[in-house]
Amino acid sequence: MQQQKRLIVDMDGVLADVYSQFLYFKEKDTGIRLSTQELMGKSEADIFGDQWKYLYSKAFFRDAPVIEGSQKVLEQLNKCYELFIVSSATEFPQSLTEKQEWLNEHFPFITWKQMVFCGIKTVIKGDIMIDDHYKNLDYFSGQTILFTQPHNYGSPEKQHTRVNNWSDIAALLL
């Protein structure tokens, strides 16, 4: 049997809809609901600097909605790839157990053996990485897939393959 390729999948911005959380807290703080257009091409820190404190609070990560289509496609990918979920988490220590609980709830087919919570991802090796941040993809030695999010919109795509949603990922990898 041919060895399965190792697929590394990010959480925030790929499985977990953190933009929804940022928009919710921004509106809670200011009464203003930003449009997607206003977010385009701007970093999360630039737009949501005043909401950064919520990243250290309970529930920011735990209550994040699931990105559309991710559950169904990831369950299929889990059958034909050696799948790992790799999430930057140690910057926000309370997020560690929240993120594991979130995965257990929304992606019950992912076992504890397939979870990695880290600070930076340069230490991760695999064949394919799906992530929404250049800072992670740029240091990865395998195939790199950029998941579109407002902050990376319009950026030069360099050596990465851009996907706009989980249907694009299914078409590419299944």
Added chain:
Amino acid sequence: MQQQKRLIVDMDGVLADVYSQFLYFKEKDTGIRLSTQELMGKSEADIFGDQWKYLYSKAFFRDAPVIEGSQKVLEQLNKCYELFIVSSATEFPQSLTEKQEWLNEHFPFITWKQMVFCGIKTVIKGDIMIDDHYKNLDYFSGQTILFTQPHNYGSPEKQHTRVNNWSDIAALLL
């Protein structure tokens, strides 16, 4: 400037003295204090099977003593290697934040960027790995250093360099 080598260091059994914890809980449960001789060459699960439940409890990891010499030597290694602490943790979800707190307390020079909490370590890449388990070292592509613990005593050393304490590590890597 020459690029620093990436050094991957395990926590349990290399920095954190989990045997002390197992022995403490074994004595608490049975009144029997095992001698080091009785542990030699036997897996932790074989000897401490009845104490395995404590791995899921608060304080097992948080209160583990620090292995002698590790703080001083690791602080020096941190200056000349690209250091990451990589710990199997997701099997025991409550251990995630406990382990980060433990590192912050005993190894304050280690930043959140240098911490990785995972299930299995095959996904980690680096130049040198220090670990007390063959299951981790055997899959690592770089130089491998086996830290002596009772469970690996007497095992064939295969391709790994055995060290008995942190002075041995200092002599090898500093």
